[in-house]
Amino acid sequence: MNNYETVFILTPVLSDDQMKEAVEKFKDVLKANNAEIVNEELWGLRKLAYPIQKKSTGFYVLVEFKGEPTIVKKLETAFRRDERVIRFLTFRLDKYAVEYAEKRRNLRANKASEKPAEAEAKAEVKEA
Known part of the structure; x- marks a missing residue:
C-alpha cells in the first residue's frame, strides 16, 4: 500500500451542506476501493491564485489516504466526472x-x- 495525498478545489457557489456532501462522495469512492483514509482537512473558502472558470475563490479540501496504485485512476475519474470540482491534484508520498x-x-x-x-x-x- 502506498501513501497518497490529494487536494481538490470545489466551486464556491456550493452551500456548506453541498460541499460536505461532495467531500463525502469522494471519501466513499476511496472506501469502496479499500483505501484507508488517514487524514481529512477542510481548508475552507480561499482565494485562487488565478481565475479558473471565471471563479476567483474555491473550497479547498485535503485528503490523505493509503491504498493500492489503481485507486488513483478511479478517484481522478470521479473528480473529472463531477462538475463541482474545479481542480485536483493527487500524488504519492515518499x-x-x-x-x-x-x-x-x-x-x-x-x-x-x-x-x-x-x-x-x-x-x-x-x-x-
Whole structure:
C-alpha cells in the first residue's frame, strides 16, 4: 500500500451542506476501493491564485489516504466526472513526506488542544 495525498478545489457557489456532501462522495469512492483514509482537512473558502472558470475563490479540501496504485485512476475519474470540482491534484508520498505529514498533524492537534486552555488562562488574567 502506498501513501497518497490529494487536494481538490470545489466551486464556491456550493452551500456548506453541498460541499460536505461532495467531500463525502469522494471519501466513499476511496472506501469502496479499500483505501484507508488517514487524514481529512477542510481548508475552507480561499482565494485562487488565478481565475479558473471565471471563479476567483474555491473550497479547498485535503485528503490523505493509503491504498493500492489503481485507486488513483478511479478517484481522478470521479473528480473529472463531477462538475463541482474545479481542480485536483493527487500524488504519492515518499517516506519523508509521510513523516512530515505526521508531524504536521500532531502540531495541529496540539494547537487545537491548547487553545481552550489558553482562553481560560487569558480570562483568569483579565479577571485579576
